[in-house]
Amino acid sequence: MAEAALLAAEYGSSVAQLLHAHGYGPGHSVSARAASEGVWQKCSSCAYVGAPASIANHAKRGHASATTEQA
Numbered sequence: 001m002a003e004a005a006l007l008a009a010e011y012g013s014s015v016a017q018l019l020h021a022h023g024y025g026p027g028h029s030v031s032a033r034a035a036s037e038g039v040w041q042k043c044s045s046c047a048y049v050g051a052p053a054s055i056a057n058h059a060k061r062g063h064a065s066a067t068t069e070q071a
Helices: 002-011 015-021 030-036 052-061
Strands: none
Touching: 002 015
């Protein structure tokens, strides 16, 4: 709830505005930063990156739609 309230109050409920306000966008990926800092991991079979639990779920579903899962 607090995350939603902060997002609404500070960024007009827009994750894109939050990312932009923190310097992320084309050429500066928040996903790449999370992976490079070891907070997220890269799938060993494709280019998908995510939290360890997300990688496990991704691997269970297969890799056919890996390019559309990445945000």
